[in-house]
Amino acid sequence: MSECLVDIPADAINPVEPYLRSERIPHIWCPGCGIGTTVNCFARALDESKLDLNKVAIVSGIGCTGRVAGYAALDSFHTTHGRAIPFATGLKLANPELQVVVYSGDGDLFAIGGNHFIHAARRNMDLKVICVNNLTYAMTGGQTGPATPDHVISTTSPYGVFEPAFNLVQLAEAAGAAYVARWTTFHVKQLARSMEEVMKKRGFCFIEIISPCPTLYQRRNKMGDGLDTMKFYKQVSKIRNGAPTSECGLTKSGEIVVGKFVDRDRPGYFEMLNAQMTETLGDRYVIPEASSCGDC
Amino acid sequence: MHADPRGVLTGVHFLDGDHACCEGTLAAGARFAAGYPITPSTEVVERFAWRIPTVGGVFIQMEDELAASITMQGAVWGGAKAFTVTSGPGFSLMMEHIGYAAVTETPCVFVNVQRGGPSTGLPTLPAQADMMQAKWGSHGDYGIIALCPNSPQECFDLTITGFNLAEEFRVPVMLMLDECVGHMTEKVVIPEPDQIEITPRRYTKKTPEEFRLFEPREDKVPDMVKAGDGYHFHVTGLTHDERGYPSMTVDTQDKMVNRLQDKLKPFTNGRAIFEAADLEDAEVVVVSYGITSRVAQRAIEMARAKGIKVGKFRLITAWPFPEQHIRDIAAKVKALVVPELNLGQMVREVERSAGGAAKVIGVPHAGGTVHNPEVILKAIEEAVR
Ligand SMILES: Cc1ncc(C[n+]2csc(CCOP(=O)(O)OP(=O)(O)O)c2C)c(N)n1
Ligand code: SF4
Ligand SMILES: [Mg+2]
Numbered sequence: 001m002s003e004c005l006v007d008i009p010a011d012a013i014n015p016v017e018p019y020l021r022s023e024r025i026p027h028i029w030c031p032g033c034g035i036g037t038t039v040n041c042f043a044r045a046l047d048e049s050k051l052d053l054n055k056v057a058i059v060s061g062i063g064c065t066g067r068v069a070g071y072a073a074l075d076s077f078h079t080t081h082g083r084a085i086p087f088a089t090g091l092k093l094a095n096p097e098l099q100v101v102v103y104s105g106d107g108d109l110f111a112i113g114g115n116h117f118i119h120a121a122r123r124n125m126d127l128k129v130i131c132v133n134n135l136t137y138a139m140t141g142g143q144t145g146p147a148t149p150d151h152v153i154s155t156t157s158p159y160g161v162f163e164p165a166f167n168l169v170q171l172a173e174a175a176g177a178a179y180v181a182r183w184t185t186f187h188v189k190q191l192a193r194s195m196e197e198v199m200k201k202r203g204f205c206f207i208e209i210i211s212p213c214p215t216l217y218q219r220r221n222k223m224g225d226g227l228d229t230m231k232f233y234k235q236v237s238k239i240r241n242g243a244p245t246s247e248c249g250l251t252k253s254g255e256i257v258v259g260k261f262v263d264r265d266r267p268g269y270f271e272m273l274n275a276q277m278t279e280t281l282g283d284r285y286v287i288p289e290a291s292s293c294g295d296c
Numbered sequence: 297m298h299a300d301p302r303g304v305l306t307g308v309h310f311l312d313g314d315h316a317c318c319e320g321t322l323a324a325g326a327r328f329a330a331g332y333p334i335t336p337s338t339e340v341v342e343r344f345a346w347r348i349p350t351v352g353g354v355f356i357q358m359e360d361e362l363a364a365s366i367t368m369q370g371a372v373w374g375g376a377k378a379f380t381v382t383s384g385p386g387f388s389l390m391m392e393h394i395g396y397a398a399v400t401e402t403p404c405v406f407v408n409v410q411r412g413g414p415s416t417g418l419p420t421l422p423a424q425a426d427m428m429q430a431k432w433g434s435h436g437d438y439g440i441i442a443l444c445p446n447s448p449q450e451c452f453d454l455t456i457t458g459f460n461l462a463e464e465f466r467v468p469v470m471l472m473l474d475e476c477v478g479h480m481t482e483k484v485v486i487p488e489p490d491q492i493e494i495t496p497r498r499y500t501k502k503t504p505e506e507f508r509l510f511e512p513r514e515d516k517v518p519d520m521v522k523a524g525d526g527y528h529f530h531v532t533g534l535t536h537d538e539r540g541y542p543s544m545t546v547d548t549q550d551k552m553v554n555r556l557q558d559k560l561k562p563f564t565n566g567r568a569i570f571e572a573a574d575l576e577d578a579e580v581v582v583v584s585y586g587i588t589s590r591v592a593q594r595a596i597e598m599a600r601a602k603g604i605k606v607g608k609f610r611l612i613t614a615w616p617f618p619e620q621h622i623r624d625i626a627a628k629v630k631a632l633v634v635p636e637l638n639l640g641q642m643v644r645e646v647e648r649s650a651g652g653a654a655k656v657i658g659v660p661h662a663g664g665t666v667h668n669p670e671v672i673l674k675a676i677e678e679a680v681r
Contacts, residue, residue: 021530024541054526059370070530070542075523077373078532078542079366080396086330086363090370090378091523093354094328098374098524119359277349286302286352288327 016043019053021073028067032226034185034211035065035132041188042072042103042130045195056099059088061108063139064213065132068103082112085120088127096270096288099128099199106133107145110166114146121175121204124266128198128205133168134213135250142216149252153220168208170245173262178203180245180262184210186233187258194260203268210237210256221252299323299456299492303351306488313451313478314339317407317471318347320455321379323492326405327353328378330367332360335419336475337383337409361386365393369402373531375522377459377497379405383475384413387426388433395434396533397468398556401510401518403497405458407471409478410586410637412663422475423663424586425638430470431615437553439560442470442615443569444585448482454612457569460495465559466517472614474637476587476666504528509540510552516559560616568618571610574600578607580679581625582633583646585611587666592635595672606676614642619649626650631679635659635672655679 020043029035046053053074060069062081069076075098079087084102092100102109109117109131120127136154137143143156147168152161172180179201183191191209198205212218212229223229233256241259248257267275277285303322311319318340321329327348331341345355353376358364364380371378382390387408397404410426412418430442441461445454451473458469500507500519504527510518521527534542535549571589575581580599584592589610599606609625611618622645626632631654634643643658650656659675661667 053528055524057523070532073528075373075528076530077370078530078534080392080533083362083366083393086358086367087370089356089358089363090328090330090367090372091374092370093356093367094371094374094376094378095522095524115359116363119363273354281349284350286350288352288354 015047016040019043019046019073020071024071027071029064030215032212032214033064034134034209034213034226035068037185037188038130038132038191038209038211039068039071041192042195044192045199048192048196049199051099051199055097056101057091058101058103059084059091060102061104061113063105063108063137064134065103065105066108066139082108083116084108085113085116085127085129089120089125092126093288100126102127102129104131105138106131106135106147106168107137110146110168110171118171118175121172121177121206123269124176124178124203125269126202126204130195130207130209131168132209132211134211134217136213136217138213138216142213142220147250149250151252152217165250167245167249169206169248169261172206173245176204176266177206177262178264178266179205179260181206181260182208182210182248182258184233184237184256184258185212186230186237190258201263203266210250297494297496299489299494300325301489304489304492305486307486309484309486310481311448311484312339312481313445313448313473314409315343316448316451316484317455317473317478318343319484319486320452321405321459322347322351323452323486324377324456324459325494326377326379326459327351328368328371328376329355329380330358330364330371330378331355331381332358332364332386334383334386336411336478337381337407339478340381340407340409361389362393365390365406366396368404369393369397369400372402372404373523375524379407381407381409383409384411384417384419384426385415387429391429391433394440394468395436395438398434398438398440399533399552400531401466402468403462403466403520405455405462405469405471407473409473409475411475418664420475421664422587422666423637424472424474424588425641425663427472427614427636427638427641430472437557439557440468440470440615441465441560441563441613442472444472444611444614445477446586446589446610447477448480448484451477452484452486456492456494460493463495463497464517466520467560470615472586474586508538510536511538512555512559516555563613563616564618565620568621569612570618570621571612572608574607575609575625577605579605579630580633580676581607581609581629582635582672582676583609583611583622583642584635585614585642588635588637591666591669592672594669595676598669598673599676604676604680611642617645617649622646622649623651623653626653629654631655631657633657633659633672633675633679635661635667635675637661637663637666
């Protein structure tokens with residue numbers, strides 16, 4: 001028999017409920033999975049940001065994290081594996097008034113979609129990219145990905161990973177991101193704040209969230225369950241805002257540097273486009289407006 | 297609805313097929329293109345990049361064709377009419393996103409200027425060997441429309457038709473040019489904007505509460521929405537129900553996949569676009585498309601001069617295949633002759649539709665140039681023998 005530890009009033013509402021498609025709950029994620037925690041932070045960030053939710057769109061690729069789009073009560077797109085960023089690019093360019101969030105996994109964004117990530121960052125496309133980095137390809141059963149640290153055991157590295165992993169925050173900075181931060185699912189307050197911050201920041205923004213996949217990653221590597229992972233994150237993470245991203249690489253059980261590393265102003269894609277066209281075409285340039293081909 | 301005058305370059309021009317196609321996109325109302333350079337298609341986007349800043353819209357050169365073919369679809373859901381352009385290897389890279397467009401019922405246009413393959417093949421030389429790929433290239437069952445222009449004028453006209461059909465049926469439309477048609481320069485007449493019919497996107501009139509993203513109208517096609525209008529809709533490439541939510545059931549799959557094909561059934565008969573001549577007394581009919589139809593025309597004239605009763609049937613909608621038309625013709629003639637710049641692709645469809653009622657003679661060619669009309673003539677002569 002279960003017993004409630006706190007009295008929840010009958011008319012209580014969950015503050016994040018308006019941001020989720022409650023008719024689609026229960027979700028598919030495992031107990032102890034970190035993805036739900038990040039979604040909770042995202043909902044809180046939306047709440048705090050006071051954005052017009054009709055003008056926020058979310059785009060995901062494929063994977064456990066790729067399912068986030070389907071649970072958000074926004075215009076939402078579950079695209080193909082690796083292609084959330086180019087889809088989001090088209091959405092943003094056709095409808096510049098949208099705030100476009102890309103929410104996807106480490107494999108999706110940095111293996112099959114890695115090329116799109118660096119090019120969108122280079123263009124400073126106005127996208128808010130949120131990566132749930134569970135250090136593995138979870139949806140397909142826990143294979144090695146481009147962010148899997150050395151010595152980790154996965155189904156495709158049964159004797160241990162030996163390929164060097166990407167340092168995602170360093171990659172994002174080098175490619176041109178205007179904003180780069182990393183948190184773990186232990187840092188819910190900071191994460192929600194970062195998410196809220198990027199909603200107000202123009203340009204290509206990147207938040208990496210180190211997140212447990214107890215079912216496939218932690219279990220296989222004898223790192224415990226979801227709760228053990230929280231304790232581990234608490235123990236090994238160090239908040240170092242402004243830390244050089246080159247010093248933020250991850251190892252299997254070493255320090256996790258978290259914080260906001262980059263927050264800079266670069267001209268955005270539209271700014272550069274408009275400036276160049278105005279310079280060369282003058283009055284003949286027609287600034288692209290939000291399309292509406294039903295009544296054009 | 298008529299064309300937006302801002303995109304229409306009314307007048308008599310001397311253009312190649314690629315440039316005419318670009319003018320077609322602008323006249324059709326396309327205000328977004330995503331591409332990646334590849335011969336012999338690049339001129340389409342080069343011209344678009346040159347024209348669009350003064351029309352009002354966006355061209356973006358993406359990092360590859362995987363990106364281009366999905367960036368286009370993001371733009372469509374953002375409210376734009378959009379297209380992408382490629383050839384051979386690039387078309388191969390786009391396959392996954394043809395399936396995505398089909399299953400999400402995203403109205404959009406893929407321009408493929410066919411070159412010799414396989415692989416890098418013959419970058420600067422013609423072929424028509426992507427015809428089956430256009431139909432079957434993505435995994436699973438779905439439907440698309442494919443149009444085959446045979447002149448720069450048709451590159452203009454059919455591009456507009458393609459955009460209109462994409463909106464009417466909510467499907468990806470393939471414009472299957474070939475290198476010859478893409479690079480040949482001829483007179484192209486661009487009419488006044490009010491002479492150009494445009495199919496606007498059919499946005500739902502329902503409220504967000506009533507609206508279901510994939511609830512079909514009577515014509516089996518659902519209404520559209522776009523991001524930003526408060527519908528909070530969900531689009532997925534997973535098998536989905538009428539709300540757009542993933543549903544992994546046999547029933548949902550059966551209903552969804554069948555509808556994707558059924559909505560295009562009218563093209564097997566009444567809505568098929570084709571050009572036919574001299575069918576009344578024909579003993580042999582030449583079935584061809586694209587550049588090959590122009591070479592076949594020569595062969596047909598030579599055969600007629602020799603007193604052979606030969607007719608022509610030119611496929612303009614190659615997909616869905618105009619089965620009923622071919623079946624009707626086959627019932628009346630001795631043989632069908634099918635020249636094409638591949639080792640036998642559409643000929644199989646002709647054979648299937650003819651169902652044994654007439655002999656079907658393919659005239660294959662590996663590509664790199666067009667047929668010698670004599671070869672087609674020989675096949676016609678053989679057919680009446
Ligand atoms: C083109 C393609 N290749 C492979 C897959 C199979 N696949 C689905 S999800 C996935 C990996 C996802 O990993 P990640 O992005 O890290 O997401 P996670 O499940 O870990 O959240 C793969 C390889 C696919 N759906 N499409
Ligand atoms: S497999 Fe891993 S990432 Fe996927 S839902 Fe389960 S715990 Fe989460
Ligand atoms: Mg992952």
